[in-house]
Amino acid sequence: DIQMTQSPSSLSASVGDTVTIACRASQTIYTYLNWYQKPPGKAPKLLIYAASSLQSGVPSRFSGSGSGTEFTLTISSLQLEDFATYYCQQSHDIPWTFGQGTKVEMK
């Protein structure tokens, strides 16, 4: 299985901050990398697909980059509704696997 490792596991930030979350794959996944936002008790929401494509309806403060094994999710000007857990997910190989999550908490 392809292992997905996110860093950090958690971070504290304030409204207006820029936040960066890293995701590393155990082998190359080209750009088969998606990012999801999961608020507590709610379903995951797709933010970014194919490493850098913004899902329709998602605010432009969310952006993704990377290819191969190293990927980044950036949230510019963090808003109140952005405090949640973020997961990366690879879809290059079965089984599709997720990172362990990065919890973005309010400072």
Add this chain to the structure above:
Amino acid sequence: QVQLQESGPGLVKPSGTLSLTCAVSGYSITSGHFWGWIRQPPGKGLEWIGSIFHDGLTYYNPSLKSRVTISVNTSKNQFYLRLTSVTASDTAVYYCANRVGYHFDFWGQGTLVSVSS
């Protein structure tokens, strides 16, 4: 917009069978796309269980393959999850989702299934 809704028993006995239904609205299952199941045990991360196409083509997580069956009923616009020989480690929130290309586009709200006697 596609909407998905999971339903099924919230409690299953150890060694029993977990059965869930995902009702799809706003989109015909036969129009394309894959449909999948993902779960999240309490306090843990997300785990992909498997996916199905409307013609019945399936892909399963090898770690669960011996116990999992995903099926589809196009006339009801529903798909299903069946997990046999469950243990406490199968306790999780189970989500159904619509897979567009190589990502999960729309998700159901999730349903908690506990395995306990």
